[in-house]
Amino acid sequence: MYGLLRPLLFALDPERAHALGLGGLDLLRRTGLGGLLGQPPAPLPTRAFGLTFPNPVGLAAGLDKNGAHVDALLALGFGFVEVGTVTPRPQPGNPRPRLFRLPQAQALINRMGFNNDGVDALVRNVARAQRRGGLLGINIGKNKDTPNDEAALDYLHCLRKVYPLADYVTVNISSPNTAGLRELQEEQALRRLVAILREEQERLAARHGRRVPVLVKIAPDLSDSDIDAAGRVLGDLQVDGVIATNTTTARPGIGGLRHADQAGGLSGAPLMGKSTAVLRMLRTRLPEQIPLVGVGGILHGADAATKQTAGAVLVQLYTGLVYRGPALVGECVEALRRRKEAPSRGLVPNA
Template identity: 75%
Template sequence: MYGLARPFLFHLDAETAHGLGLQAMEVAYRAGLNPLLSRRPAPLPTKAFGLTFPNPVGLAAGLDKNGEHIDALLSLGFGFVEVGTVTPRPQAGNPKPRMFRLPEHEAVINRLGFNNGGVDALVRNVEKAQRKGGLLGINIGKNKDTPNDSAENDYLHCLERVYPLADYITVNISSPNTAGLRELQEEQALRRLIGTLRDAQEKLGTRHGRRVPMLVKIAPDLSDNDVEAAARVLADLQVDGVIATNTTISRTGVEASPFVAEQGGLSGRPLMSQATAVLRMMRTRLPESIPMIGVGGILSGADAVTKQAAGATLVQCYTGLVYRGPALVHECVEAMRRRKEAPSRGPVPPVA
């Protein structure tokens, strides 16, 4: 069905198509028609962060910023869905147009800028969701007008509000679309922020009677020294997991695109090599007790297996869904299942 809808959606601007696609998926779900969109994979239980995921393929944050479509998305076969990024107060994001498809490269550039209805709206939506068939991650950030010196207050506010509802929480300090946000990945700023949030996480665990894992999402544009420093901090503070990576500000591989000069984060196929290299580098520097989620450039089951071979326990898709549709979920799960059942074949060769 997605193959039929894609030409129509690609005639619309990217953000309009994004919204219309979500609405159509929601209608299909409520009408019981989602099996026409995607074949649910057989279970492939995967343990990470003290949780058991029904399968290791998830949806990356950004598609459902306000948590309005959790049940419909889980019905597509994802083992987990991550909603957000959510901020304490509602914000409109950056001026439109702010999302651009690069179909010849199977890529997207976006500069949405954490457009969302605020954490209270997300909480209301999550409370209404049935959440059958998979786990829920909630991705938290700061408002764009909050200075970095006060960023921890925004993250703390969101952490406290979503803690009772999330299966895991992701701290987003790596989006390129909020001015200055990535400066929070600098070693001392990272240590200060994540240290504060780790203290709050443990206190909230005592208060609520359960410990919710906290992950940190990093950028693909970190230098080798930056990766070393981030790994050192995240290991010292014993975070529960790391997501590698967010979108990139690089335009390598898309220089011929008419949208190459557009500001924002690039995702999709051109990100695969860079994101996987950071994943692999971070994996070799973190203790095995800190699992990783690989995201960035997954457009096939083979791509998912490449992330797994580079050190990811779980993977996430986003832009790949734009070009491949929901069938990508089943393909990735089955590819990862084959790898698990045939380990003698050895690792997938690194991305060139």
């Protein structure tokens, strides 16, 4: 069915198509017609961060910034859905147009800028969700006008608000679309921020009687020395997991394509090599007990298997869903199932 709908959606402005697509998913779920988009994959239980995921294929943050479509997205067969990025206060994001398709490269460029309705609105939305069939991650950030030396206050505010509802929380310090945000990945700034959040995580765990994992999402544009430093910090502070990676400001292999010169973060097929290289490097620099989530450039089931071979336990989709539709979810689950069942080929079964 998505093959029929995609030309219609691609004829629209990308943001308009985005909103219509999410609305359509909600309508199909409410009317019991979700099966038209395909059947969810068979379970492939996967352990990470002390949680059991129904399968290791998730939706990356950014598609559902306000947590308003959780049930419809879980119905597509994802083992987990990550909503956000959410900030303490509502903000409109960057001026439009701010989302661009590059279909020849199966890529997107976005400079959305954490547009969202604020953490209180997200909490209300998530509280209403039934959340059947998968786990929920909530991705948190800082407001655009919050200086970096006060950023921890924004992250603390969001962490406290979402903690009771989240299965895990992701700290986003790697979007290229909020000025100065990536400076929080520098070694000393990273150590300070993550230490503050880890302390609060333990206080919240005692208060709520459950420990919610906190992950950190990093950029694909770090130098080797920056990755070394990030590995030291995140290992020393014993974060629960790391997501590699966000979008890139580089433009690998898309020179000359329409929109290639637009500012913003590039996602989709051209990001696959760069994000996987960072994932592989992080796996060699982090303690084995810190799981990695691989995201960036997954357009086929084989791409998901490549991420696991590079060290990921879980994988996430975003741009691949735009180009391939819901069938990609099951394709990736089945590719990872085959990988798990084929240790004789020298592959390491999924933990």
